[in-house]
Amino acid sequence: MVAKPSALGAALILTLLANFSAATERGPVTNLPIPRFVSLKASEGNVRRGPSLSHRIDWVFKRRNMPLRITAEHGHWRRVEDKEGFGGWVHYSLLSGNRTVVIEQDLLPLHTRPDETTPVVAALEAGVIAELGKCEPDWCRLQSGGYRGWAQKSALWGVTSEELRD
The missing domain is CATH 2.30.30.40 (SH3 Domains)
Structure with a gap:
């Protein structure tokens, strides 16, 4: 007789698989882990609705060295969020790998x-x-x-x- 996994056991396995895949996700442009932390290199950085200059600027980050979490990549653009969860798309040239x-x-x-x-x-x-x-x-x-x-x-x-x- 083969034992069937309980619903709780199946949920645990799915959770572990989801955590493993999230931990190993890589950016399609840089092949670096997603999410990851960087900092704002510039004293000001436009935060856009989408990954191009044609997208509207929703707001401007105005704190040099502010840590940001990269959650996605598209070409020269990175989707970032601050500690409050606010964010959008920022050009990669405004970001630094220096950690803060x-x-x-x-x-x-x-x-x-x-x-x-x-x-x-x-x-x-x-x-x-x-x-x-x-x-x-x-x-x-x-x-x-x-x-x-x-x-x-x-x-x-x-x-x-x-x-x-x-």
């Missing part, structure tokens, strides 16, 4: 090492943009305002919870 994050927790402590018991070198306000360095499972090294230190990854937007960086 937005601080989501007010007065986020920067520690000397990735350990809450180590001294705090600074406290970053919510909304501050910081340069992203090395990331361990729960901590990332940041640089902002002349300060360097380690912060809890869960308080940052612009890095995934499972991302590791050297």
Whole structure:
């Protein structure tokens, strides 16, 4: 007799397959992972309704180094979204591979090492943009305002919870 999978077991298998395919999706232009994080290279970037100059500008990003998540690619255009989920199509020349994050927790402590018991070198306000360095499972090294230190990854937007960086 062959055992049939339960509805819960089948749902779990489908969920795992969906997560695996999402984790391995690659952009058709760059062959880089989708989604992925980048930053705004320019001090202003037009956000268009579609991937061409003929599409209407819906708004303008006005924050240099702002982290953005790329969700699609088409030619020289990338569909991006900010931490609030707002976005559209931006020309690739306005984007940089330099990684930044937005601080989501007010007065986020920067520690000397990735350990809450180590001294705090600074406290970053919510909304501050910081340069992203090395990331361990729960901590990332940041640089902002002349300060360097380690912060809890869960308080940052612009890095995934499972991302590791050297």
